[in-house]
Amino acid sequence: MRRVMLFLTVTFMIVAVVSGQNQNRGGTFLTYTPPDPTSPVPGELVRKLPLHIAMSCKAAGQALPQPFAGTGFLVRIAVPPPRNRSHSIIWLRIVMLLNAGMKRTVHNRCCQSQCASIR
Amino acid sequence: MLSVAVRLNTLDGAAVTLPLNTAGNANWFFPDDKSVDLAVTTFHPPFNLNPDIRVLEFDNFAGRESLRLHRIGEGSTVVISGYFLQFPGQRKFQPILRQGTLSMIPDEPMTTTTGRPGAVYLADVHIFGGNSGSPVLASPQDDAIHAGQRWFIGLVSGYYFEKADARMEIATTVKGDTAANSGVAMIVPADEVKKLIENDPRLKGYRDAYLSGLQKQSPATQPAQRLP
Numbered sequence: 001m002r003r004v005m006l007f008l009t010v011t012f013m014i015v016a017v018v019s020g021q022n023q024n025r026g027g028t029f030l031t032y033t034p035p036d037p038t039s040p041v042p043g044e045l046v047r048k049l050p051l052h053i054a055m056s057c058k059a060a061g062q063a064l065p066q067p068f069a070g071t072g073f074l075v076r077i078a079v080p081p082p083r084n085r086s087h088s089i090i091w092l093r094i095v096m097l098l099n100a101g102m103k104r105t106v107h108n109r110c111c112q113s114q115c116a117s118i119r
Numbered sequence: 120m121l122s123v124a125v126r127l128n129t130l131d132g133a134a135v136t137l138p139l140n141t142a143g144n145a146n147w148f149f150p151d152d153k154s155v156d157l158a159v160t161t162f163h164p165p166f167n168l169n170p171d172i173r174v175l176e177f178d179n180f181a182g183r184e185s186l187r188l189h190r191i192g193e194g195s196t197v198v199i200s201g202y203f204l205q206f207p208g209q210r211k212f213q214p215i216l217r218q219g220t221l222s223m224i225p226d227e228p229m230t231t232t233t234g235r236p237g238a239v240y241l242a243d244v245h246i247f248g249g250n251s252g253s254p255v256l257a258s259p260q261d262d263a264i265h266a267g268q269r270w271f272i273g274l275v276s277g278y279y280f281e282k283a284d285a286r287m288e289i290a291t292t293v294k295g296d297t298a299a300n301s302g303v304a305m306i307v308p309a310d311e312v313k314k315l316i317e318n319d320p321r322l323k324g325y326r327d328a329y330l331s332g333l334q335k336q337s338p339a340t341q342p343a344q345r346l347p
Binding site for chain 2: 042043045046047048049050051052053054055056057069070071072073074075076077
């Protein structure tokens with residue numbers, strides 16, 4: 001039993017040393033590298049995705065009373081699509097997405113006659 | 120005349136409001152499939168702007184075909200982040216983040232917020248007016264190595280409105296009605312977003328024009344500055 005305990009202790013020490021060496025390389029299954037406390041937590045990064053979209057409508061030179069607000073976000077598109085990540089990529093600077101219902105509602109309520117060009 | 124403005128945060132801790140169009144002339148792109156509640160426009164922030172925002176790429180998308188690959192399914196945790204009607208922020212834009220569960224990935228068409236049958240997901244996440252258009256991110260359920268990763272699975276379209284007799288009806292998040300919100304949100308799948316951006320002929324033409332403009336500006340064809 002003592003031999004087994006000794007073997008396990010030595011094995012544990014070897015694993016600890018090896019895994020300690022791996023810490024600088026980002027950790028393994030046997031190690032836990034705590035996150036850098038100065039780095040943003042994931043939720044902070046998610047909060048950087050949305051944009052505030054404000055829509056309003058002017059009819060006959062006067063702004064109609066009910067402006068609309070909603071959320072949009074940006075998607076970056078590679079142009080042309082990259083075959084390989086290492087290739088140089090030209091990025092189209094972004095399309096913005098939002099909910100069509102919001103846009104249509106504003107359009108239908110406020111701008112039916114004035115905004116004929118907008119679907 | 121419809122005017123649209125975007126308010127976004129900058130690295131100096133403030134927010135700027137950028138008008139997208141001043142004369143009702145923004146380029147809007149809609150899906151051919153009328154059941155899909157989605158609108159896309161192009162956006163060119165000024166070069167001297169230092170936006171404090173994150174931008175999604177197609178690599179962040181998890182389409183229906185890749186949900187299993189990313190270990191996402193019914194029961195996965197989802198987060199949405201969007202406009203908070205009650206406190207949009209005075210000095211800077213203050214988005215709200217809410218969490219829920221991906222509750223249904225139906226394999227047959229459902230009536231969408233447009234009133235037509237189409238492809239949607241349902242999520243158990245409480246949304247309300249202003250959250251319309253919010254990106255929805257999902258986490259893997261059983262992949263310990265990739266725990267903490269989030270994939271873009273779609274955007275908020277509307278929610279089910281619960282009536283007193285326990286019937287549920289679809290409402291958009293445009294009106295801001297929060298009473299009797301059932302907490303079941305409708306999500307436009309990421310596939311529809313990708314399909315629209317990749318396949319819209321006008322958007323393709325726009326990209327070509329943008330690319331040729333870049334080449335004219337710079338013979339060396341330097342990559343445009345990437346946003347943080």
